[in-house]
Amino acid sequence: MAILVNQDLIRRWHLSTVAWSLAFFTVIGLFTSTTSAARLYEVEVLLFKQKHSHGDNESLILKTGRSVDFRFALDQAERRRSNIKAEPAIGGHLSEINTRLAKSPNYDVLYHVRWQQATAQLPHAPRVGISLPPSISITGIRGVFRLYATDLLFIDAILRFDELLTRTHNSDKTKQGSQADSHMVHYFMKQQRRVKFKEIHYFDHPRFGIFLTVWPIDE
Secondary structure, three states: OHHHHHHHHHHHHHHHHHHHHHHHHHHHHHHHHHHHHOOEEEEEEEEEEEOOOOOOHHHHHHHHOOHHHHHHHHHHHHHOEOOOOOEEOOOOOOHHHHHHHHHOOOEEEEEEEEEEEEOOOOOOOOEEEEEEOOOOOEEEEEEEEEEEEOOOEEEEEEEEEEEEEEEEEEEEOOOOEEEEEEEEEEEEEEEEEEOOOOOEEEEEOOOEEEEEEEEEOOO
């Protein structure tokens, strides 16, 4: 009888040890996963204008389509922006491309910034907003970027590019005069892209473009 009791005790002790071991490694696994997800990354964005786009401006506006949907999506994204602030990317990974674009007569560099953030799964991934102050020819740029992780790394981008266009037309056939007519146009971009570390990714639009790169920050 004593032997049977001892065997039962040994069996219970063994099951208890296995349960504690599973619980321990589960906690360690969760901690490791959380630590990995909290790793910092640097996102760098270079936005430029194409001076000579293909096609006339009116057709470009029509090609974007669904402007109401884009406006609504951008407004929703901006309402959920995080407190992360983009800063000027001085000496960044895209500086060489910035220099080449600035020297080209076909492009105008508009915006070159970077920020740091930790990745997260949806819907907790932070949304980072950018904006370009008004200038003579451009009212501004509004946009939101969201970097998030699944098994892979993705980034969502939605932007609105506002441009003041000026047309010159004859105001009076008899006087052969001319008159400038200015009006504001809006271009939208909404893309999702899988990204890889230390690679340069390009977001294309007939009127403007974006270079983007993501680098891990060593802890």
